[in-house]
Amino acid sequence: MHVIDNCKQRLKVSVPAPLIDMNGDTLNVAVMVKLEPDLSEGNVSYNPDGTLNRSQTKNILGPHSAIACRAGMYAKVCYDAWVAVCSMGPPTAEIALRDAMGICCADELHLYSDRIFAGADTLATAETIKHGIMRMGRRIDLVFSGHRAVDGETGQTGPQTAWKLGFNFIGNVVDYSVDVSRRMVRARRRVDLPGLYTVLEDVECPLPALIALDPGYRDNYRRVSERLMYARLEKEARRRVADYKNHLKVWSAKDLGVDLRYVGLAGSPTIVYKVEKIPKAKASRRARVVGSSSVEELREVGNLILNIALGEK
Amino acid sequence: MDVFDAVIVGGGSAGLAALMELSKLGIQAVLLESGKPVGSKNVTGGILYSKSYPDGKVYNVEDIYPDFADAPVERRITRYYLNALSGSKVYTIDLTEAHNYRTNFAYSVLMARLNRWFAERAGEEAAKVGGGIVDGVHVRDIVWMDDGARGSRSSIIVTDELEEFGARAIIAADGVNSEVALISGARSKFKPEALYQGVKCIVRLPEDVIDERFDVDGDEGVAHLFAGDISRGHNGGGFLYTNRDTLSVGLVYHLDSLLKSPIEPYQLLNEFLTIPVITNSIVDEVPVPREVDRNLPREEQLRIRFGLSRLLKQYEELRYTYYSKRARLNAIRQGLYSSEEEIKARLDDVRSRLEKEYGVQFTNDYVELEYACKLVPDGKRAMMDKPYRHNILFIGDAAGKGIFVGTRIEGINIGIDDAARAARAVARAKEMNNFSEDYMGRYYAHLVEESPYTDDIRRIDFEYMKIFVKASRNIPTEPFPLFLRLAFMLIQKTTVQELAAKIARMMDQSTLLKIIESNDAYVRIPMEVAERIGIEVKPVAAIRPLSIDERVARMRIREDEVPHIRIRDARSRFIKAMVHLCPTKCYMMEVVGEGAGRGEGVRAKEEGKEGEKGVKAVVSSVILQHEGCIECGTCSLETEWRHTRGEKGVVYEYG
Numbered sequence: 001m002h003v004i005d006n007c008k009q010r011l012k013v014s015v016p017a018p019l020i021d022m023n024g025d026t027l028n029v030a031v032m033v034k035l036e037p038d039l040s041e042g043n044v045s046y047n048p049d050g051t052l053n054r055s056q057t058k059n060i061l062g063p064h065s066a067i068a069c070r071a072g073m074y075a076k077v078c079y080d081a082w083v084a085v086c087s088m089g090p091p092t093a094e095i096a097l098r099d100a101m102g103i104c105c106a107d108e109l110h111l112y113s114d115r116i117f118a119g120a121d122t123l124a125t126a127e128t129i130k131h132g133i134m135r136m137g138r139r140i141d142l143v144f145s146g147h148r149a150v151d152g153e154t155g156q157t158g159p160q161t162a163w164k165l166g167f168n169f170i171g172n173v174v175d176y177s178v179d180v181s182r183r184m185v186r187a188r189r190r191v192d193l194p195g196l197y198t199v200l201e202d203v204e205c206p207l208p209a210l211i212a213l214d215p216g217y218r219d220n221y222r223r224v225s226e227r228l229m230y231a232r233l234e235k236e237a238r239r240r241v242a243d244y245k246n247h248l249k250v251w252s253a254k255d256l257g258v259d260l261r262y263v264g265l266a267g268s269p270t271i272v273y274k275v276e277k278i279p280k281a282k283a284s285r286r287a288r289v290v291g292s293s294s295v296e297e298l299r300e301v302g303n304l305i306l307n308i309a310l311g312e313k
Numbered sequence: 314m315d316v317f318d319a320v321i322v323g324g325g326s327a328g329l330a331a332l333m334e335l336s337k338l339g340i341q342a343v344l345l346e347s348g349k350p351v352g353s354k355n356v357t358g359g360i361l362y363s364k365s366y367p368d369g370k371v372y373n374v375e376d377i378y379p380d381f382a383d384a385p386v387e388r389r390i391t392r393y394y395l396n397a398l399s400g401s402k403v404y405t406i407d408l409t410e411a412h413n414y415r416t417n418f419a420y421s422v423l424m425a426r427l428n429r430w431f432a433e434r435a436g437e438e439a440a441k442v443g444g445g446i447v448d449g450v451h452v453r454d455i456v457w458m459d460d461g462a463r464g465s466r467s468s469i470i471v472t473d474e475l476e477e478f479g480a481r482a483i484i485a486a487d488g489v490n491s492e493v494a495l496i497s498g499a500r501s502k503f504k505p506e507a508l509y510q511g512v513k514c515i516v517r518l519p520e521d522v523i524d525e526r527f528d529v530d531g532d533e534g535v536a537h538l539f540a541g542d543i544s545r546g547h548n549g550g551g552f553l554y555t556n557r558d559t560l561s562v563g564l565v566y567h568l569d570s571l572l573k574s575p576i577e578p579y580q581l582l583n584e585f586l587t588i589p590v591i592t593n594s595i596v597d598e599v600p601v602p603r604e605v606d607r608n609l610p611r612e613e614q615l616r617i618r619f620g621l622s623r624l625l626k627q628y629e630e631l632r633y634t635y636y637s638k639r640a641r642l643n644a645i646r647q648g649l650y651s652s653e654e655e656i657k658a659r660l661d662d663v664r665s666r667l668e669k670e671y672g673v674q675f676t677n678d679y680v681e682l683e684y685a686c687k688l689v690p691d692g693k694r695a696m697m698d699k700p701y702r703h704n705i706l707f708i709g710d711a712a713g714k715g716i717f718v719g720t721r722i723e724g725i726n727i728g729i730d731d732a733a734r735a736a737r738a739v740a741r742a743k744e745m746n747n748f749s750e751d752y753m754g755r756y757y758a759h760l761v762e763e764s765p766y767t768d769d770i771r772r773i774d775f776e777y778m779k780i781f782v783k784a785s786r787n788i789p790t791e792p793f794p795l796f797l798r799l800a801f802m803l804i805q806k807t808t809v810q811e812l813a814a815k816i817a818r819m820m821d822q823s824t825l826l827k828i829i830e831s832n833d834a835y836v837r838i839p840m841e842v843a844e845r846i847g848i849e850v851k852p853v854a855a856i857r858p859l860s861i862d863e864r865v866a867r868m869r870i871r872e873d874e875v876p877h878i879r880i881r882d883a884r885s886r887f888i889k890a891m892v893h894l895c896p897t898k899c900y901m902m903e904v905v906g907e908g909a910g911r912g913e914g915v916r917a918k919e920e921g922k923e924g925e926k927g928v929k930a931v932v933s934s935v936i937l938q939h940e941g942c943i944e945c946g947t948c949s950l951e952t953e954w955r956h957t958r959g960e961k962g963v964v965y966e967y968g
Contacts, residue, residue, distance in 0.1 A: 222474075222476045223315055224315045224475060224478050227445075228445040231440075
């Protein structure tokens, strides 16, 4: 078990005093999500040059964001957490927030939407979300983000937000638990060692922390009481989704009080120089299409399988 | 560790009723069910009865669920028939009077659907007192601990999916293949003579066609039972019940009779489907698409395939809307169509497009939606004498309940009655904080003893038999051979009936059962009746029943890499019978050598083949492929049989 507690000194951020009890507070959780194009069949649309046609493609809550929401639900079920979901995006991104609410039964939805935010790279997005999380009206203990977005993102927003907030960061998490009295979070990370093997690493760090979920995250309700609570919250979530607008707060740049130099296009040092498609490799196997309508055709397939089974070429 | 007052194992109709009743009594109860969602492993024939007795109270479904009127039941069964079959001849006896005997109402139901509704209601009620339903969890073991002074033993429940947790009282509602019964040692597995094997298929048919074909109206429905030569000499019979826009068609046989001369149940079902009277009931007009020309370019082939499937879907929707009074009115109310004529015009249009553009032909066949199999405990032989053990109460199929006497077939209502009684026993135990076998268990047994159903299971109800006999008064006696004619004439005379009832009352139960459940009663007499006085039925069309491979391919089975069944002796007679009797063909014979086994040598000798040139006794053994298993339990007697782990195995949509 590694204990991550030195990163705070490195970042020169004051470590919050450890609290034995949480002053009667519940665990406060924020989940950051993103509205993404639905890349499933039938919903996605491409331009003739092969790039994504954004205006024609349906937008939904990103699949990795949905995983982050599941982790938020886990905190709600197991630690009775207060959960807020936040997102930076156009006004239509409230659809993503609504869907997120359906997954994690969120108490509040925060949308950071302003023309100024447009054109933001990961760093500028992290700046916006940092301000949003700081203005949620509660001291946030735990933030969840997805692994990455599906539409050209580098998996940086989560870590950068953590850095800006001065929170501990744990990435590639497949399972976690919180020791509320010690204010510690324990997480299991999936670490792929290229060319070697995949290991599961257990780490522990003090709150506040930001956790980026691995796509392999599974919520693991192991107790009957948790299952019952989950069922109750699931029902509650459906009720809340029906009037999600009442839980929704939309913030402009002014409301957030951000420094306009650090958000949107102005705050984005990234320059996309060129986007290249990687050509597909040609299939190296020989394949022949055999029908299945007659016995003869099937017999042919059977003979081929038999030959292979018998070791003949 | 979580500890609950009551834990219910199994989310069938009985378990859910127990949860509902416990919750109403203010007891925090948790129901565990391995299927997900609840209901996905439940099957019935089936008819759900509500009964009333002059001399005792039974708890009916409407007592448990006050808003049962909204439940997704199918049709109220208002007519009940017994059909004697021989070849294409059929003679029908109206048993509606017997069916109405002590009946408030009876509905045909599809269990998977109905149970989801029950689960919703019971789950809501349970949540009020901190309980609820936990699905996708399979109970693997139960451990008991002595709890002190009064011999009360609380227990720890071990599951495949969750952390261990405690239970003060357990209600076992885990069905005919109850694992809790075996874990607790409350009983051994049911013997084949105490079981029936039922196979069933759900056939789709538009609502109005059912109304017209069975001469019923709207919410009403009919039930038909069949006996005669369909069984190939086995003891049992067939049934056909009308649902809203489906039919439940199936067969039920005594398992011991099947074991005596094993035969594939799906084969019997297919033979049943093709006898004229059944074919005529289930036949429907089915579009048959033409094979796509393979010489066309691939894109063109795809275009045709997609276009065709979309049009076929439209056709089906339109047709089932047009031929259903309710759907028709609904669609018009919702503004989807302006009038009935418009739906008809659209339907005709789609149909002609299918014919012209895609060369679709319309032929007579039937539409099978789902195939299912279930073991049914025969109450009179299977009912547990002591339906409790430690802090466990057994209800419904798990306790071996069910009334099966001739044409009287009841099960769900008895499980629900048990559930209400078990809930009361638990409530009383909780009040005194004494969940012991002596206090809670014996009180439950006492409550069950008070139930009129218990009496009906134990003893044949002669009042019912009298009505049954009366129904046969119109059978003409002349065409029969002397002995049968005499018998019929005798039972048709009121005075003789009284005498016969008196004699029957003096006979002991087992002798009487030998007569009622004899091969003569199941097969020979119905055949004789149909042969002599039956009406010849001509099939209006020929249908092609599905093969078992097609049926299994259509089922939704979540495969589990861990087998839940293990064969004990791959060469035993029982296991070899499973090669035939497994309803989804999971067992296969495998030749492992020649002439080595003693048993095989003996068989070769018996068949007179020993020593013949070139003939050697073949040693075969049986292998099991558990992937297609639908968890009926037919093979459980001589295997290590468990239910699948949570969320695994078969998922029934209709049930």
